[in-house]
Amino acid sequence: xxxxxxxxxxxxxxxxxxxxxxxxxxxxxxxxxxxxxxxxxxxxxxxxxxxxxxxxxxxxxxxxxxxxxxxxxxxxxxxxxxxxxxxxxxxxxxxxxxxxxxxxxxxxxxxxxxxxxxxxxxxxxxxxxxxxxxxxxxxxxxxxxxxxxxxxxxxxxxxxxxxxxxxxxxxxxxxxxxxxxxxxxxxxxxxxxx
Numbered sequence: 168x169x170x171x172x173x174x175x176x177x178x179x180x181x182x183x184x185x186x187x188x189x190x191x192x193x194x195x196x197x198x199x200x201x202x203x204x205x206x207x208x209x210x211x212x213x214x215x216x217x218x219x220x221x222x223x224x225x226x227x228x229x230x231x232x233x234x235x236x237x238x239x240x241x242x243x244x245x246x247x248x249x250x251x252x253x254x255x256x257x258x259x260x261x262x263x264x265x266x267x268x269x270x271x272x273x274x275x276x277x278x279x280x281x282x283x284x285x286x287x288x289x290x291x292x293x294x295x296x297x298x299x300x301x302x303x304x305x306x307x308x309x310x311x312x313x314x315x316x317x318x319x320x321x322x323x324x325x326x327x328x329x330x331x332x333x334x335x336x337x338x339x340x341x342x343x344x345x346x347x348x349x350x351x352x353x354x355x356x357x358x359x360x361x
Contacts, residue, residue, distance in 0.1 A: 194231055
């Protein structure tokens, strides 16, 4: 099922770009990425901590000829590296409240940090701003809802914390490379043909 396919066939445009960027970095530098901690939306819509490792594959001559990668879930939050544990309550809070208006100041309070410290540490660890992280969770959750039910696109937008459909459509299109309608139509066709 995966032969001949690329990251673009399995992941939203934004995530595929990030995966390919990491792959290229490992192949070009020869330096592995070891236990990169990420938060993803799983197939049920829950947020999941995962560790990703990518190492260069070498041929008999020692030249890099490919890449080996592994992503595995982190069992419990106490298994997180120390720097990330401070953010586990924040991630839980985002998961449970993404439908409502989320303020970075509230997330900073949960992490027991000033807002500026929170922003700096969050970007350093997750390589994305807190507001972009929240938007990413919302659009990925919306994608799951678009495929799992027959709610209108406007209703899905509201259920996922977007205050209007046009803003939702812009954010969704930037992330997935498709409008919500085209995404629903394309993914629905794939499910039927599978």
